Amino acid sequence: MRVPVLVFDIETIPDVAGIRVLNDLPPDLSDFEVAEFAFQQRRATNGTDFLPHHLQRVVTISCAMRDADQFRVFSLSEPQANEAQIIQRFFDGVERFTPQLVSWNGGGFDLPVLHYRGMLHGVAAPRYWDLGDGDFGDSRDFKWNNYISRYHTRHLDLMDVLALYQPRANAPLDDLAKLMGYPGKLGMDGGAVWQAWQEGRIAEIRDYCETDVVNTYLVYLRFQRMRGQLDLAAWEAEVRVVRDTLERLEGEHWKRFLAAWSAA
Secondary structure, eight states, rough: OOOEEEEEEEEEOOOOHHHHHHHOOOOOHHHHHHHHHHHHHHHHHHHSSSOOOGGEEEEEEEEEESSSSOEEEEEEEETSSSSSHHHHHHHHHHHHHOEEEEEEIEEEHHHHHHHHHHHHHOOOTTTTOOOOOOSSSTTGGGTTSSSTTTTTEEEEEEHHHHTTOOOGGGOOOHHHHHHHHHHOOOOOOOGHHHHHTTTOOOOHHHHHHHHHHHHHHHHHHHHHHHHTTOOHHHHHHHHHHHHHHHHHEEEEEEEEHHHHHHHO
């Protein structure tokens, strides 16, 4: 029986409400001004606008899921759900399917953000946090392969593994995807999300995140080919499943993705 594979990626914006609380800022400051205040603080101390993980508010989690029956792409996203609901639904999926999680820098960014933000909202995720001492029937298996330990594979952080856990060897997903003949990032990157959010382009953020998880899944398939989990015929068949699925999906971002893939 095929273990479901769940590739995930998150998009975040500054937690304006949290920044106000921590810095006792006056209520007449706009969200833009509050975020700029936080960015300036970070620049002064770290030389970067990148905010701490716990001040990253989750607005989208996009997923590419492959199980025995199908490949599908979906998002848990505002405005259809708030941050608490988005994160809880993601961990509910882990609870239900116990999938193979796959990410690109998920161990360095996505999962720590989900830990902090989930805890702030009272999210429950017992299966995800099982380290082999839980009440599940197969809990002991998690002692040797769980989602939390860096060198276990129930969560596979492709960036981390391919670099052999050496930050100096990390490669950008966009570069690697394009070198493999895949589309890479289209129209946006993580640094543009806050501006897009302020302009009300929430759907565009979601679309960008969805194309990112498909890029990640295609790179994952190439990794599975390299490590001997897929032979050439099986790999080609899996890539065809992805392309066929995307061709049936509505959305301009999929048309652009397929066009870029064909051009590559």
